[in-house]
Amino acid sequence: MKKLVPILTAVLLGTATACSSSSGGGDAGGPVELTIWHGQDDMAARSIEKLIASFNKTHPGIRVKSDSGGATADTMLPKVTAAFAAGTYPDIAYMYGSWGAALARSPKVPNLKKYLGGPAVGWDDFWPNTRQTATVSGKVIGFPAVVDDLTVLYNKKMLAKAGLKPPPPDWTWDDFRSYAARLTDAKTKMYGTTWAVSGGEETTWALWPLVWQRGGAILSPDNKKAAFNAAPGVQALTLLQQMAVQDKSVYLDSSPAEKGQKLFESGRLGLFLSGPWVLPDVQAAKIDYGIARLPGTNGDHQTVSGPDNWAVFDHGTRRVKAAAEFLTWLTQPQQQLVWMMDTGSLPTRRSIVKLPGYRDFVKKYPGIGIVTDNLADAKQIRPVTSKYPRVSAFVADAMASVMLGKSDPQSALNDAARKSDALLAVPGQ
Incomplete structure (x- = not known):
């Protein structure tokens, strides 16, 4: 990514x-x-x-x-x-x-x-x-x-200790936020969940399902204008802002080495947005884990593949x-x-x-x-344009700024949209 x-x-x-x-x-x-x-x-x-x-x-x-x-x-x-x-x-x-x-x-x-x-x-x-x-x-x-595809791995022991049942198939992002908050213990350095803020696709790709589930899009149908700064994108990033800044239930991973996975393998992370590629490592770490589908919005559980x-x-x-x-x-x-x-x-x-x-x-x-x-x-794919990776990087910078408490969702996404629109206006696929 x-x-x-x-x-x-x-x-x-x-x-x-x-x-x-x-x-x-x-x-x-x-x-x-x-x-x-x-x-x-x-x-x-x-x-x-x-x-x-x-x-x-x-x-x-x-x-x-x-x-x-x-x-x-x-x-x-x-x-x-x-x-x-x-x-x-x-x-x-x-x-x-x-x-x-x-x-x-x-x-x-x-x-x-x-x-x-x-x-x-x-x-x-x-x-x-x-x-x-x-x-x-x-x-x-x-x-x-x-x-x-993106799903949620969860630490069974951490959930049980917090008095939480395994996530049900119809769980929502509000449920995810609640779980993460209850699983967080700053004193013992136990975290509810993690999010990469290192830039690029590691940061953005888990955001897109939240946008799609709310009826939003990454770009316009012709790939010529940013669409992520509309209401669905702002709502999605606001949720992450609330978890990171208000609840402090998110381990913000700025390392390119992806320390979030190591946290899960060490038994100090409750919910891990990830996929099947981590399972051999998680099993080798002997973590008692479960897997839940991605949380939904109004019954829509779209994921990103x-x-x-x-x-x-x-x-x-x-x-x-x-x-x-x-x-x-x-x-x-x-x-x-x-x-x-x-x-x-x-x-x-x-x-x-x-x-x-x-x-x-x-x-x-x-x-x-x-x-x-x-x-x-997995009903949608990311835009098929050679400019998408740079658009993703603009959005990743906006997300990091918001989740680190330096900006608000609408302003940050508008700034990323301006940069994206300028890039997308240049002729070429």
């Missing part, structure tokens, strides 16, 4: 043409060699490398080489951008969905649409929001890699076709279930929940079924 460095979009466009290739890519008589930069670490890295090894054993015509590219998932875009300029870019890379619009504008990113037909791919089996994220203005830039992509880059038709074949295999239900069991990731396809092994997945990660079901509440 890191913010996009502003110059990267220009670099993507400015350097890509010089490196463009339409050749077949390598020796046409031998196996097609592909390089994938996965950017994963720990268990996720071991899992993807295990799957790649399995593919190589069963597909002698394609040889996939796993490489970190010297990048984490958070830093993959600048690494790939630099590699574009040097001509050393991979065939496939793990890319955050919010980077899709910037990637789609590059001629080094081919349109994979012609490779998606037929039952082998099962494109329509992917959740709609994952397909939307992989498709920018009709151009398919990759295959869905990961899908998640963060689909990511396996983006494909152009090293010639032969290698692009081989990359599509590998990703078709990698994203099939059987392979995805292996990845899910290893990492706690959610199913990217509807059909995965019908596999016999899905029951073992749910058993391994208690409460994960709630997170999967919650995908049905």
